[in-house]
Amino acid sequence: MKKLKRWYLRLTRKQKLLLLRILLAVVLFACVFTLERLTELHKLIFLALYLVPYLIAGYDVLIRSGRNISHGQVFDENFLMSLATVGALVIGEYPEAVFVMVFYQIGELFQNLAVEKSRRSISDLMDICPETATRLVNGEEETVSPEEVAPGDILLVRPGEKIPVDARVLEGASALDTAALTGESAPREIAVGDKAVSGCVNLTGMLKLEALCGYEDSAVSKILELVENASFNKAKSENFITKFAKYYTPAVVLAAVLLAVIPTAITKDPATWVYRALIFLVVSCPCAVVISVPLAFFAGIGGASAKGLLVKGGNYLETLAGAKTAVFDKTGTLTAGAFRVTEILPAEGLTERQLLTLAAGAEYYSNHPLAVSIRTAAADVKLTPPTKVAEAAGRGVKAEFSGNVVLAGNAVLLRDEGVDFVAQKDDSTMVYVAADGRYAGVIKLEDVPKPGAREAIAALRQAGVKKTVMLTGDRRAAAEKVGEAVGIDEVFCALLPQEKVEKLKGLLHKKEPLFYVGDGINDAPVIRLADVGVAMGGFGSDAAIEAADIVVMDDDIRKLPLLLSIAKKTRRIVTENVVFALVVKLAVLALATLGIANMWLGVLADVGVAVLCILNSMRMLKK
């Protein structure tokens, strides 16, 4: 009961009014109906009595139909309902007329509620909109709306508040809850110098931030706009169903007219055939069918955004559902993009730790990804900064520290310096080390696949992807190793950015759609070219969000099978809705022609179809 009351209070005024009218009409209708069974009064008295619930339920439909018909809208839904019910009154089927009108209105109310609910649940899901911002001006705090914040403003964000605009941390450290944006529940640590992305909730510490841009340019407003505008990119099936409706209604109305005229002329039995024609009019309303498709896509997009997957339109979801080829970028998509030390092979007389200390010491000042990875591996070793460093571009470094001259780099560097050693056979990425002219050992590194990458690829294949391809600028050995580790069918390596575009062009297939997954920053042209371009790690990256059709907000490759299953489920629901609606409507038309159906069944079928299609679509919004 309490739940019911809360539900009622959330209705808009318009909805409340309609609900009360329906309830009142139902009660009055029941009374008159019972009275008719119990007493024998003149027919006209019952007409008058039945008109009361009829008008209560349907006065607005009648008014609107009058207004729209004056604009020449013959196939207007209101007009068709009015015509059908007035027709029923004229031929003396009073209860039918009232019942049809009441049920039609119940359907309208339900549709209205469902659409609003799905709209609201998307904004609930995307609960990222910051309400206010606290700005520091000359040491004084002032509360302003996020729209008023200008780049360069100093902002304070307390625990529990949302980051109002994209900003950089000036003071403080905290953890951010990014769940609403990425669907990921683990908080992100943030400290001085880091970028704080708008829409995240500050969890633990007070942060002093410098605004990097205004609200409109911040991630939060771009994301909201994107989800909101997704319904403008209509899927093929949506265009199909609206086109279908364009012909369906006139066709059924025409059939109704013919049904009323031709058999009547032959059988001289107008009551029977006009009644059957009226059923046609009730079934001719297309709205239930038309709403079911965009609603399903809307719900699918909403369900996806709750998981940190931003979809820019129903068309992309639809195409993705039929995708047969998946193309991946390597670094940052299939792999984490950070190298990991896999093997340390010291020369005789040295320990692993000694070798690592030499290498990390030599690479002390280098920013090269390999150097960074070696230092990370040597995190627990105390390093002495070198006194002299010479970088040999493309080969490595030569550094002096702790009284040693250390070389760290590729085989060419050591050979050039006259070090005597045997190069390793295999193809992984390697850093050779020598100290004072003597070979000290080699460190092997690998760009490792992301956790779950292999499972994700396998899941995609199970979901119907026939071919998986990797495009990378990396060398063959490294590329093939990753390809094999994650289970990719075909690897194209050593590609320049332009060559990636060419390769993708070659992979595009007219009938079987392809989707490409990349980081969206270095491969924007490839993403745009693909039938569906997916960008990973869109969180905090405007370029990726801009370029892609679908954005995976976090870096988790395991979201791809989820994305595909959402797409497929959405497509299935769309198909179910369309087929179900058409079959039921055609069945009722057939039964009506044969005289088996009555008007009650007609309106039940019409409204029932709408309700079931809506409920079916709303399943996508379930968590």
Place this chain on the structure above:
Amino acid sequence: MKKSYRLEDLDCANCAAKMERAVAGVAGVNRVTISFMAQKMVLDAADERFEAILDEAEACIKRVDANCRVIRK
């Protein structure tokens, strides 16, 4: 020029489709999308006559459903 407008009291999905077709037929309209789910219209039309085209578009919308209003900001 491309602008987006909120449509108030856009009550039925099929009406939205009809409106879209009607507005697309207005001279000077490059592209128009009406989304029932978003209750919005995105109108892309010739710059120099934009206001006049918008007026015509609104008239088209009203012809389909007189209750529906275009909210101009």
